[in-house]
Amino acid sequence: MSFLVALAESDSVPTGSTVTDSANWFLEYAWLVPLLPALSFVGILFFGKRMRYKGAELGIAAVALSFLLAVCAGFAWLAHHDDGGYVAVQKSTQWLQSGSVEFGAGILVDGLSVMMLLVVTIVSLLVHVYSTDYVGDDKRYTHFFAFLSLFTAAMLFFVLSDNILQMLVGWELVGVCSFVLIGHWWEEKPNSDAALKAFLTNRVGDVGLIIGTIALFFAAGGGRTFDTVKINEAIVGGDVSQAALVVASVCLMAAVMSKSGQFILHTWLPDAMAGPTPVSALIHAATMVVAGVFMIARLYPVFFEGMQIGGSSINLMATIGAITLVFGGLLAFVQDDIKKVLAYSTVSQLGYMVMALGVGAWTAAVFHLFTHAFFKANLFLGSGSVAHAVHSFDMKKDMGGMRKFMPKTYVTFIIGSLALAGLFPLAGFWSKDEILVGTGGWGLFGDTGGNGAYTFHLLMGMFGAALTAAYMTRCVYLTFHGEYRGGHDHAHDEHGHEAHGDPHESGPRILVPLYILSGLAIVAGFANLPGGFQLVPDSWTERFGHYVEPVGSSYFPKIAHATPSWSLAVVASVVALGGAVVAAYYYFVKVDRLSKETEASLTGLPDGLSKSNRLAGAGHRVLVNKYYLDHFYERVIVAFTKGPLARAAYWVNQNVIDRTVDKAGETAVLAGRHVYDIVDQSVIDGFVDGSGRVSDATGEELRHINSGKVQNYAAILFAMAAVLAGAFLIIFAL
Amino acid sequence: MLLNQFLLLSAVLFCIGVYGVLARKNGVLVLMSIELILNAVNINLVAFAALNTDALNTDVSGDVFALFTIAVAAAEVGIGLAIVLLIYRNRRSIDLSEIDLMKG
Numbered sequence: 029m030s031f032l033v034a035l036a037e038s039d040s041v042p043t044g045s046t047v048t049d050s051a052n053w054f055l056e057y058a059w060l061v062p063l064l065p066a067l068s069f070v071g072i073l074f075f076g077k078r079m080r081y082k083g084a085e086l087g088i089a090a091v092a093l094s095f096l097l098a099v100c101a102g103f104a105w106l107a108h109h110d111d112g113g114y115v116a117v118q119k120s121t122q123w124l125q126s127g128s129v130e131f132g133a134g135i136l137v138d139g140l141s142v143m144m145l146l147v148v149t150i151v152s153l154l155v156h157v158y159s160t161d162y163v164g165d166d167k168r169y170t171h172f173f174a175f176l177s178l179f180t181a182a183m184l185f186f187v188l189s190d191n192i193l194q195m196l197v198g199w200e201l202v203g204v205c206s207f208v209l210i211g212h213w214w215e216e217k218p219n220s221d222a223a224l225k226a227f228l229t230n231r232v233g234d235v236g237l238i239i240g241t242i243a244l245f246f247a248a249g250g251g252r253t254f255d256t257v258k259i260n261e262a263i264v265g266g267d268v269s270q271a272a273l274v275v276a277s278v279c280l281m282a283a284v285m286s287k288s289g290q291f292i293l294h295t296w297l298p299d300a301m302a303g304p305t306p307v308s309a310l311i312h313a314a315t316m317v318v319a320g321v322f323m324i325a326r327l328y329p330v331f332f333e334g335m336q337i338g339g340s341s342i343n344l345m346a347t348i349g350a351i352t353l354v355f356g357g358l359l360a361f362v363q364d365d366i367k368k369v370l371a372y373s374t375v376s377q378l379g380y381m382v383m384a385l386g387v388g389a390w391t392a393a394v395f396h397l398f399t400h401a402f403f404k405a406n407l408f409l410g411s412g413s414v415a416h417a418v419h420s421f422d423m424k425k426d427m428g429g430m431r432k433f434m435p436k437t438y439v440t441f442i443i444g445s446l447a448l449a450g451l452f453p454l455a456g457f458w459s460k461d462e463i464l465v466g467t468g469g470w471g472l473f474g475d476t477g478g479n480g481a482y483t484f485h486l487l488m489g490m491f492g493a494a495l496t497a498a499y500m501t502r503c504v505y506l507t508f509h510g511e512y513r514g515g516h517d518h519a520h521d522e523h524g525h526e527a528h529g530d531p532h533e534s535g536p537r538i539l540v541p542l543y544i545l546s547g548l549a550i551v552a553g554f555a556n557l558p559g560g561f562q563l564v565p566d567s568w569t570e571r572f573g574h575y576v577e578p579v580g581s582s583y584f585p586k587i588a589h590a591t592p593s594w595s596l597a598v599v600a601s602v603v604a605l606g607g608a609v610v611a612a613y614y615y616f617v618k619v620d621r622l623s624k625e626t627e628a629s630l631t632g633l634p635d636g637l638s639k640s641n642r643l644a645g646a647g648h649r650v651l652v653n654k655y656y657l658d659h660f661y662e663r664v665i666v667a668f669t670k671g672p673l674a675r676a677a678y679w680v681n682q683n684v685i686d687r688t689v690d691k692a693g694e695t696a697v698l699a700g701r702h703v704y705d706i707v708d709q710s711v712i713d714g715f716v717d718g719s720g721r722v723s724d725a726t727g728e729e730l731r732h733i734n735s736g737k738v739q740n741y742a743a744i745l746f747a748m749a750a751v752l753a754g755a756f757l758i759i760f761a762l
Numbered sequence: 763m764l765l766n767q768f769l770l771l772s773a774v775l776f777c778i779g780v781y782g783v784l785a786r787k788n789g790v791l792v793l794m795s796i797e798l799i800l801n802a803v804n805i806n807l808v809a810f811a812a813l814n815t816d817a818l819n820t821d822v823s824g825d826v827f828a829l830f831t832i833a834v835a836a837a838e839v840g841i842g843l844a845i846v847l848l849i850y851r852n853r854r855s856i857d858l859s860e861i862d863l864m865k866g
Binding site: 734735736737738739741742743746 | 780783784785792858859861862863864865
């Protein structure tokens with residue numbers, strides 16, 4: 029239904045640009061939103077230490093004001109959008125001019141950026157408040173708040189950018205701030221290593237971003253412009269060559285992979301947990317990692333045309349997303365550190381968003397970004413609340429049974445987990461369901477439409493949903509249920525406190541943000557009820573999509589919309605619930621009983637005892653390895669596969685496949701031997717060996733240059749400069 | 763005005779600078795030599811700017827560029843001296859021939 033509506037709308041829109049430069053005050057002056065935290069950064073840096081609350085009050089005030097402005101802008105956009113359709117507001121000014129090329133600086137305000145303003149400011153505001161308690165006695169308290177402000181400002185600057193060069197600046201600013209904040213406790217080597225790793229991994233992707241930006245600059249209709257709207261319009265208008273778009277989209281994809289933690293460049297994300305928990309919440313929910321997703325959403329025509337998303341059933345972006353979501357979900361099982369579980373969960377959820385964008389479900393991806401921000405911030409801050417009480421992040425060693433000590437945190441954490449697991453009717457359910465529908469791969473009970481038939485991605489998404497529910501169940505069990513295992517050794521936490529006595533509930537400055545976020549995790553999903561949802565009036569459905577999606581806008585590709593499917597929603601819920609139930613049975617029943625029978629904590633005995641008593645140590649090690657190393661797949665899935673499924677498969681294997689394979693094998697072996705002897709041994713091996721020898725010899729020669737003495741390097745530099753200068757002379761003289 | 767004289771002066775300064783960077787062992791002197799190189803470039807910029815200027819036509823972009831170079835050079839020497847200072851604190855010496863930590 030919505031598909032038809034979208035088509036009707038896009039037909040009726042007149043051609044020409046759908047951008048204006050005059051609108052409501054709050055939209056025109058949206059640049060105040062990033063400016064305020066930026067000013068507060070400067071203020072805190074210079075005067076923070078002399079303030080009464082050491083700079084925190086300035087940061088909170090600035091972000092609160094930003095939030096109010098963002099809310100006003102949100103309402104203004106609503107009115108603006110209802111009045112004259114989806115017309116983005118762009119205000120830009122010339123930054124500098126070089127030759128005939130103008131470099132602009134400005135803001136592009138539309139539903140997408142207004143939504144981002146709201147999400148970033150509210151999460152940042154809550155994180156600020158939370159931090160006043162969480163890092164309350166940190167020695168670099170003021171410094172922490174200064175960079176929290178800058179981080180927020182950078183992200184807001186990034187989402188408001190009206191040209192890709194400005195986006196690049198915002199992107200790098202976000203990266204630098206994350207580097208500083210992840211390494212906040214840099215005295216310990218792992219922390220500064222993690223910060224470096226985050227920074228360097230992001231640099232890898234940034235190369236892609238720079239190349240992509242340059243490619244777009246030259247490709248966009250011969251216009252030589254960085255302007256986002258103009259580039260997008262040129263692509264939608266078909267003025268850009270396909271080859272340029274392929275290059276640009278693949279390069280930008282590399283940037284997204286590093287920033288948004290997509291599979292193979294995701295490794296920095298879990299390490300980034302070395303930073304203080306409020307920073308992790310900010311990085312994972314609202315800033316930093318969603319920057320990549322936002323960039324795809326903003327430059328969607330580049331990807332839509334470059335990756336040829338429409339009418340396909342596989343493309344690079346969707347596949348990377350699908351792999352990431354399953355891969356991240358699997359890794360979340362084997363983590364002992366509660367924050368790492370959440371970190372891999374973020375990797376997995378970002379995979380969902382990228383996959384959704386890859387299959388053309390633009391609104392679903394942005395909506396998932398929106399809901400995910402709330403429940404993931406909720407979970408991170410909740411884990412911080414627990415860690416604050418037990419002074420550790422290790423679920424197995426120092427947690428367990430926390431629901432008795434921290435009932436309020438427990439409730440908010442459960443709400444966040446259910447929302448993440450995508451159970452009805454919490455936020456995650458609606459957005460995840462929309463992504464699954466958007467794959468267009470669901471063919472049962474009628475075609476759902478969509479941009480293509482991404483069945484593989486639908487299956488990966490389903491599997492991911494089951495994984496998500498299962499690892500969150502495990503995480504909740506290990507943290508909040510069972511017996512309290514902490515307090516046995518005086519664990520030093522990140523602040524250097526010693527654990528003493530039973531843990532206790534956190535204070536109001538930690539709990540209130542948790543309440544607000546868990547409230548949002550419940551209701552955020554209702555923002556975009558699927559069309560044709562018969563329980564509510566039609567005017568209540570797809571509000572979010574209507575709000576953010578530039579349907580019919582001149583700078584947005586014409587994408588198809590899938591029709592929501594009841595059957596898919598039910599199946600996806602059952603799958604997620606199944607994951608939760610299997611994990612719940614395993615942890616709440618089996619593990620719970622075993623840990624009571626053996627009266628041991630989940631990690632076995634403390635180190636000292638297991639060393640002195642080898643038998644006890646060995647016994648517990650066996651226990652640990654057998655039952656608790658969280659090889660959920662090993663114990664549950666493999667056990668099931670070994671049973672009836674395996675027996676059936678074995679029969680087929682022996683009787684049908686084996687005989688075929690045997691015959692085929694004999695033939696193949698013969699052919700293979702010939703190929704091996706002739707092609708592999710002489711041709712390929714010879715080639716590989718030869719190139720190895722050449723590079724070996726070259727390296728041996730070049731080794732001498734690498735003396736480590738700066739003056740030798742300088743000499744080479746000057747010599748090369750002289751050669752270049754000579755080359756130029758010759759070229760220009762000719 | 764004779765442009766050649768300025769260009770010659772600039773070339774001489776540049777060569778002295780390069781010699782200093784390559785041959786001196788003292789870190790501070792190397793930094794000073796880098797300043798010489800940068801100033802040689804400045805002379806070039808200003809000289810060409812003056813060449814382009816006559817009674818009818820004023821073009822100051824060369825002079826402005828030289829100003830930028832001076833600003834950047836100031837920042838560069840600030841960082842350079844800080845590095846030299848740290849090296850001295852750690853090693854009690856700023857002899858560049860002894861420092862080969864950059865060896866890969």
